[in-house]
Amino acid sequence: MDQQKITKIKDAVRGNFDASSDRYVAFEEKRGFFRALNAALLSRMQLPERAEILDVGCGTGASSLQLLEAVPQSRVWGLDCSAGMLEAARSRVGGSDRLSFVEGDAARLSEYFTFPFDAIIYSASVFLIPDYRESLSQAADLLKEGGQVGLTFMDGLYDWDGNNLFQRADEVAREGVSLRKPVKMAELQLFFRETFPDHESWNEDFMLPEDVLKEFFSIPAMSAGLFPGIEYSDRVKKVTSLFRHMPTGEILFRWMMMRGQKGR
Numbered sequence: 001m002d003q004q005k006i007t008k009i010k011d012a013v014r015g016n017f018d019a020s021s022d023r024y025v026a027f028e029e030k031r032g033f034f035r036a037l038n039a040a041l042l043s044r045m046q047l048p049e050r051a052e053i054l055d056v057g058c059g060t061g062a063s064s065l066q067l068l069e070a071v072p073q074s075r076v077w078g079l080d081c082s083a084g085m086l087e088a089a090r091s092r093v094g095g096s097d098r099l100s101f102v103e104g105d106a107a108r109l110s111e112y113f114t115f116p117f118d119a120i121i122y123s124a125s126v127f128l129i130p131d132y133r134e135s136l137s138q139a140a141d142l143l144k145e146g147g148q149v150g151l152t153f154m155d156g157l158y159d160w161d162g163n164n165l166f167q168r169a170d171e172v173a174r175e176g177v178s179l180r181k182p183v184k185m186a187e188l189q190l191f192f193r194e195t196f197p198d199h200e201s202w203n204e205d206f207m208l209p210e211d212v213l214k215e216f217f218s219i220p221a222m223s224a225g226l227f228p229g230i231e232y233s234d235r236v237k238k239v240t241s242l243f244r245h246m247p248t249g250e251i252l253f254r255w256m257m258m259r260g261q262k263g264r
């Protein structure tokens, strides 16, 4: 992908998250979804008692706070490109000498951090980073020997036969949903396996009621993934229309997760 396209995607992502913090916080406080997602990742990571951890794409701080709770003697740095999301993070956390937030780009980790980490996580962020190869390469360099990197990647909504439910719903709704993503999952998996020969990869399936998923995909940044380049009010109308054609009851929301370890 050329640099101009990368910059364009990043500007759009940052703008969409700047406009998302209130709804993001409200959704997370009510549903605790990102917490559940992050817990599934952390359950497979082994973190030392006094870990130094970098949370790339920390957003409103949900994942950073959870890391701090899971490893109370750790020191956590949250990095995000969205000033709006970071403002919410800082106001939730107040002053803590165990948790700091940095505004910046995931592909420039080595400019902001010059000391090694025990763990670097990308919780619900890597699929938004078009130059993830650059970011993950720098993360690998920043890890201590034996340190770990973990990520969660949004895959999609499926029925039991493996059909993509956004595609199915749009065959009827005809809203023009975009199934293209700035980061292709198979390419990311390949790159991750090459970068971290010692790795594991697995799917986490969340069963969520369709109204909760509609709420999730109505967050400004999430609706922009489905309908890029359209005004928010129009995106929400389109999301509502799509969900009229989704199955009712619980729907399978699939995330792909990866954990890699730097060789000793």
Ligand SMILES: C[S@@+](CC[C@H](N)C(=O)[O-])C[C@H]1O[C@@H](n2cnc3c(N)ncnc32)[C@H](O)[C@@H]1O
Pocket: 010, 013, 014, 017, 034, 035, 038, 056, 057, 058, 059, 060, 061, 062, 063, 079, 080, 081, 082, 085, 104, 105, 106, 107, 122, 123, 124, 125, 128, 129
């Ligand atoms: C879905 S949120 C996840 C937030 C958090 N990890 C959580 O679990 O709640 C994704 C975050 O990644 C950030 N992000 C996306 N691309 C980024 C980039 N290139 N550099 C830094 N942060 C980025 C967004 O601004 C957003 O806050």
